[in-house]
Amino acid sequence: MKKILGITVLAAFIGGAAAIGGYKLFERNQTGSTISEKQNLYFANNPLKVTSAGAADFTQAAAAVAPGVVHIKTTYSTSDKSQGSSSPFDMMEDFFGGGGRQMQRQPRAASGSGVIISQDGYIVTNNHVVENAEKVEVVLTDRRKVEAKVIGRDPNTDLALIKVNATGLPVVKMGNSDNVQVGEWVLAVGFPLDLQTTVTAGIVSAKNRSIGIIGREQQGNEITEEEYREYQRTGKRPERPANTSIESFIQTDAAINPGNSGGALVNANGELVGINSAIASQSGYNQGYGFAIPVNLARKIVDDFMKYGSVKRGYIGVNFVPLSGDEKPEGIKTSEVSGLYVNDVVAKGAAEAAGLKSGDVIKKVDGIVINDSPDLQERVGRLNPGDKVKLTVLRDGALKDYTVTLKGEASINPNANTAATKSVEVSKLGATFVPATLAQKSKLGINSGVVVTSVTTGKAFDNIGVEKGLIITKVNGQPVNSVTDVQKALPQTRNGMVYMSGVTGQGTFNFSFPAQ
Incomplete structure (x- = not known):
């Protein structure tokens, strides 16, 4: 009897130790280094109870996904009002063209959507939803409001990763966008037109669709009069930064409207297959042409932000x-x-x-x-x-x-990873500059920039309060990546004023001053 009792106690001890060890392993794995690890762990313990036999009944999928899609509200400083590039409406408005009604650009407050992809508060959304925002607030489906931190932005794909300080959040399961088929049923989940959670249904209309919108946002389309005269004289086209945008949208006729940006496109099994990004419309509202970023691309961008803080992109050349x-x-x-x-x-x-x-x-x-x-x-x-x-x-x-x-990017742009070793002065501004490095641009989610390395007392920059460390991204609407770019753009004034855009870790700044 004593022997049997001893064996029983030993077995209980071993079982308890295994349980404790298993819990500790589970606890350690809660901080998985990639979003795929976090998702695998979550759904191993919380199976997605959704099935689809092809019938057009999306109640299970909607119930599974809706709690994990959040409302994002952004606010902007008054100085950002002239920039006109941060509202979730702007990206869509550019694609609408001149035929649609004019929308108010750069509101002091705007809104979009986001998708919770981990229990510990990581949320994927569009870059254009949070770009230039002074404050990002997330409204969870239980009506809690929490402030979010922007972890990373990638203008090349129009994706951004933000994080809220919360745990135990509902998670949307990532699917495989490679398996998406034209004609397949999909749901769009988000917060259009400032409404509460809204689910719409449609089909996948096309895959691998490029509409040119990210490239235009990235590079700008305007050619100055001086550049045009130079082109007529020499036949040399105006230089623009390399277009490194990636567009391979999933097109859908599920109703998507302003405010859906950053929301979820899911299949009938409740799996995330895309991040809603843009619409094509002459009215500004849904006309059956919505575009979502494939989740397989989004997964890579999110993992890079979590691992490195910036996107590590490979190039064929x-x-x-x-x-x-x-x-x-x-x-x-x-x-x-x-x-x-x-x-x-x-x-x-x-x-x-x-x-x-x-x-x-x-x-x-x-x-x-x-x-x-x-x-x-x-x-x-x-x-x-x-x-x-x-x-x-x-x-x-x-x-x-x-x-x-x-x-890496250095293979297509030899100066991408290094700044000039010596600052160069622009006497008209009373400041010196060096090109922003690739790491600085990636961290701040910008495609152009020169860093202010010193400011001369009593000169233009000093008089308007520009400080060392500010990155100037545009001068008179032109992207600048070198001192030469700055000097070429300075004469392109409007009404005798010089207009500049700049960015720091605290946000985006727009300022102007009289041309000298």
Whole structure:
């Protein structure tokens, strides 16, 4: 009897130790380093009880997702009012074009949506929802209001990651956007037009759709009179920053309106497949053309923000033109009507190292047939420098595979990771500058900038209170990445005034002063 009792006590002890050890392991894993680990852990203990047999009944999916979609309210300083780029309406308004009604730009308060992706408060939304915001407030579905911190913004994909100081939050399960099919039922969940949680249904209308909106937001479209005269005189096109935007939207006819930005696009199983981002409309409201960022791309951006604080993006190092049956641009020598025609290979870039040449036609990426820019951009956009990608290339009538090891931004912009070692003075401003580094730009979510390294007492910058450390992103509406850019943009005044935009870790600033 004593022997049996001893065995029982020993077994109980071992079982208790295993339980405690298991709990400690679970506790440690609660702080998973990637969003995928956090999601796997959460849904291992909280299975998503949703099934779909193809019937158009979305009650389970809506009930599972709605608690994890939040209302985001942003406020802006008065000085930001002239900037006109932070409202969730702005990105859509630019796509509406001149045919639609004019919306008020840069309101003092605006709103959008966000998706909770971890119990400990990480929320994914659009960059344009939180860009330039002085304060970001999240209204949870239980009506609690909590202030959020912006962890990272990526203008290249229009994604942002924010975090609230809360635990035990409902989580929306990330699905696989590669599995999304045209014609599949989807739900859009968000807070349109300042309404409470709203669920709409539709189908996937198209995939890998590019509408050019992020590239326009990133680079700007205006050409100054001076640039145009120079173009007429020399035939040289005005220089613009490299377009590194990634657009490969899921298009849907589920009703999406202003305020849905940053909300969830989910499948009938209640899985997140996209982050709603923009609409195409002449009225400013839903006309059946909504666009969402694929969740597989969003997952990479979020993980980078959590690991590094910025996005680590890999580049192939080619310039290409999508082929079609239309008349081909001058200089393209191929009879092919599909694929991406390589018209330039970046010197010392990843593609050149792998053996690609100008005139090649890229037909596949990792075995997947590609026909347009988004097919390539979105797949490569999920990868990091050092990752390998297999390109199937048509050359001289034969297909050949090349393994390309992606390189960082320095491979396409040699000055991307370093600033000039010596500050350069702009006497008219009474200040010295160096180019902002890639790390600074990525951390602040900007695509251009020069850093103020010193200010001379009694000169223009000192008189208006500009301090050392401010990053100037635009001068007279022109993006600036060097002192030369600043000097070229300064004469482009309006009504005798110089207009500048700047950013620090505390927010965005817009200011103006009389031209000298």
